[in-house]
Amino acid sequence: MRLRARLALTLLALAVPIVGGFALYTTWNARRALVNATYEATVERMEARGREICEERPEAFVRGPVGRRPRPGALGPGRRFGRILGVYDELYTPRSPEFAPLDAPLRAALAAGESVAADFAAARVRVAMRMPWDGPCSVVVVERPLTGPAASESALGTVEFALSAVVLTVLAALVALGPVVRRIRRLEAAVRGQASGGYEGDVPVEGKDEVADLARAFNDASAQIRLRLEEVSARDRALTEFLQSTTHDVMVPLTVLQGHLSELRARGGDDEPTVRAAMEEAHYLGALVKNLSAAARLDAGEPMIKRHELDLGELVERVVARHAPIAKTRGVALNHAVPEAPVRVRADSTLLEQMVGNLVHNAIRYNEEGGHVAVILEPGFTIVVKDDGPGIPEEELARVGEREFRGGDARQRRPTGLGLGLHIVRDVAERHGYALTFESPEEGGLTVTIRGVEG
Amino acid sequence: MAERILVVEDDAQLGRQIVEQLERAGWAVKWIDDGDVAAREDPAPYALVILDLMLPGTYGLDVLKRYRKTSDVPVLILTARDHPADRVRGLELGADDYVTKPFWPEELVARVKARLRRPVMTRAEGVVVGALRVDLSARVAEVAGAPVELTKVEFDLLAELVRRPNQAITRDALVDRVLDPERMGNARTLDVHMSRLRKKLGVESKRIATVWGIGYRFDASEDA
Numbered sequence: 001m002r003l004r005a006r007l008a009l010t011l012l013a014l015a016v017p018i019v020g021g022f023a024l025y026t027t028w029n030a031r032r033a034l035v036n037a038t039y040e041a042t043v044e045r046m047e048a049r050g051r052e053i054c055e056e057r058p059e060a061f062v063r064g065p066v067g068r069r070p071r072p073g074a075l076g077p078g079r080r081f082g083r084i085l086g087v088y089d090e091l092y093t094p095r096s097p098e099f100a101p102l103d104a105p106l107r108a109a110l111a112a113g114e115s116v117a118a119d120f121a122a123a124r125v126r127v128a129m130r131m132p133w134d135g136p137c138s139v140v141v142v143e144r145p146l147t148g149p150a151a152s153e154s155a156l157g158t159v160e161f162a163l164s165a166v167v168l169t170v171l172a173a174l175v176a177l178g179p180v181v182r183r184i185r186r187l188e189a190a191v192r193g194q195a196s197g198g199y200e201g202d203v204p205v206e207g208k209d210e211v212a213d214l215a216r217a218f219n220d221a222s223a224q225i226r227l228r229l230e231e232v233s234a235r236d237r238a239l240t241e242f243l244q245s246t247t248h249d250v251m252v253p254l255t256v257l258q259g260h261l262s263e264l265r266a267r268g269g270d271d272e273p274t275v276r277a278a279m280e281e282a283h284y285l286g287a288l289v290k291n292l293s294a295a296a297r298l299d300a301g302e303p304m305i306k307r308h309e310l311d312l313g314e315l316v317e318r319v320v321a322r323h324a325p326i327a328k329t330r331g332v333a334l335n336h337a338v339p340e341a342p343v344r345v346r347a348d349s350t351l352l353e354q355m356v357g358n359l360v361h362n363a364i365r366y367n368e369e370g371g372h373v374a375v376i377l378e379p380g381f382t383i384v385v386k387d388d389g390p391g392i393p394e395e396e397l398a399r400v401g402e403r404e405f406r407g408g409d410a411r412q413r414r415p416t417g418l419g420l421g422l423h424i425v426r427d428v429a430e431r432h433g434y435a436l437t438f439e440s441p442e443e444g445g446l447t448v449t450i451r452g453v454e455g
Numbered sequence: 456m457a458e459r460i461l462v463v464e465d466d467a468q469l470g471r472q473i474v475e476q477l478e479r480a481g482w483a484v485k486w487i488d489d490g491d492v493a494a495r496e497d498p499a500p501y502a503l504v505i506l507d508l509m510l511p512g513t514y515g516l517d518v519l520k521r522y523r524k525t526s527d528v529p530v531l532i533l534t535a536r537d538h539p540a541d542r543v544r545g546l547e548l549g550a551d552d553y554v555t556k557p558f559w560p561e562e563l564v565a566r567v568k569a570r571l572r573r574p575v576m577t578r579a580e581g582v583v584v585g586a587l588r589v590d591l592s593a594r595v596a597e598v599a600g601a602p603v604e605l606t607k608v609e610f611d612l613l614a615e616l617v618r619r620p621n622q623a624i625t626r627d628a629l630v631d632r633v634l635d636p637e638r639m640g641n642a643r644t645l646d647v648h649m650s651r652l653r654k655k656l657g658v659e660s661k662r663i664a665t666v667w668g669i670g671y672r673f674d675a676s677e678d679a
Contacts, residue, residue, distance in 0.1 A: 255469055256466075258559050308543050325559035335623050335669055
């Protein structure tokens with residue numbers, strides 16, 4: 001819930017019961033005072049003359065000027081004060097037939113031992129009182145209008161007034177909250193800006209209140225984050241540099257090793273399975289190191305990925321040329337077809353070459369002697385790498401490309417390294433926005449299709 | 456006389472290997488293992504330069520810059536860095552091609568050959584190879600001097616393959632370019648035309664190779 005809404009609701013929830021309770025209390029208090037005053041005045045007037053008249057000449061008392069024509073010292077209360085409805089004895093027998101029988105609730109209350117009982121209606125109150133004497137005029141009932149704070153309307157008026165005061169207070173609070181909310185919003189915007197800007201710089205600290213404290217706390221936190229980020233990126237840089245130089249240090253001897261192996265084969269070792277196996281392993285090592293380096297760049301994210309214009313036809317030819325020796329060693333026919341016109345894209349050439357290379361390498365590596373691998377580039381563009389090797393079972397196709405994936409009977413067909421290589425394929429395709437599909441056609445083998453947009 | 460190749464490579468073992476491989480392939484090779492020395496070398500007498508980017512003393516790209524001031528000699532870059540920046544800068548500075556380490560000797564030799572290869576014939580005009588002669592402008596095909604009677608589709612098919620010798624061309628591409636779209640040509644129709652064409656070419660039919668998963672390729676090598 002927003003701050004303003006919460007404040008308004010809280011204020012209302014607090015104020016409405018308080019105001020209501022206060023109004024009820026005020027009314028109740030006023031009514032009690034009214035009843036007490038009625039009692040005292042009635043007792044006083046009855047003692048003065050009323051009791052005497054009532055007992056001796058009840059007719060006169062009834063017809064008398066009690067309520068109707070008040071005058072100083074009259075028997076009953078004056079009009080302002082109210083009028084006597086009836087006088088009764090201890091057993092609530094009316095003193096005169098003109099008096100109506102005593103109302104049951106009032107009677108019950110007096111019978112219960114109360115000396116005063118009151119029955120409130122909207123605009124008047126009836127008060128039944130037991131006089132401090134016995135006899136035929138010992139119970140008096142007076143009716144008087146409700147005025148002033150004792151009246152129900154007045155109570156309602158009080159509530160209305162108080163409620164409008166509450167509403168005004170709430171409005172005032174909301175208006176007063178405006179600048180605070182605006183500052184919090186500004187702080188929020190500043191914090192978001194800081195977070196998206198890699199926690200560079202501080203958010204502005206305004207004033208000396210809690211919002212300012214909050215801003216300072218954010219600044220302290222982002223200083224901590226900056227520190228950690230710097231540590232991490234320093235470690236990352238060191239690692240990347242280490243990896244780069246290691247890659248270089250590995251690549252040179254690996255090239256020399258490949259040269260030696262090639263020489264061995266040329267000297268007649270072509271029939272020697274050991275030489276062929278060693279060549280495959282050397283090729284695999286090179287691919288592995290390149291994949292690790294590619295994985296490091298992909299993990300480092302966007303700044304490490306460089307896009308520049310390149311011709312996919314050239315790239316496919318380069319990948320095929322790179323794998324032709326190893327395909328020949330394995331006895332796998334590796335062919336490719338590219339369109340006459342260049343197919344230009346903006347991409348990271350190293351990563352793209354690694355992606356296509358991994359697909360071609362896998363297709364060769366898991367094929368059998370006499371197998372085929374074809375790489376086809378079509379304008380538009382589509383790159384298809386297909387083989388007639390063992391393929392991948394339907395249920396595993398969807399999972400190809402997960403880092404840990406190696407396939408069911410991986411040890412025979414798709415041993416070590418497939419996981420990382422295909423993961424890179426998937427990652428590179430994703431980074432470049434290319435669609436990647438793996439299919440096992442009916443005639444067998446695996447067909448991998450990369451679809452992207454030329455230009 | 457054999458063409459001369461300049462190899463600029465700081466690693467002793469790798470340098471020696473590259474020299475041997477290139478010499479075995481028939482080129483005359485000069486090897487320099489120091490960047491500063493390489494920078495002073497005049498590239499003019501060489502048909503091609505192989506330049507390793509990771510040279511001590513002088514950064515390989517500086518050597519390339521130096522050479523480009525005076526010469527258009529093809530330069531093939533060797534790099535071990537797995538980052539496109541080197542390649543892009545190399546190509547921007549005028550390198551013609553690059554090979555990344557590790558590479559197989561065959562790959563390097565193939566790249567050098569591709570750079571030094573001279574066009575044997577003008578492809579637009581046709582081809583004369585073995586007993587086969589194809590004249591694209593006159594739309595004539597002869598085997599051992601005898602004209603081969605070809606339908607329009609058959610000749611178009613042959614022409615498409617001959618125009619891009621030694622390159623595999625997909626069935627789809629051939630269907631697109633050769634078959635009449637009005638008559639719903641497909642890959643099967645294409646194969647039928649191809650089998651007739653091969654029959655008519657007789658002894659030279661072997662020049663049209665079926666390429667698994669792709670389509671067909673015209674083999675223009677003399678010894679095929």
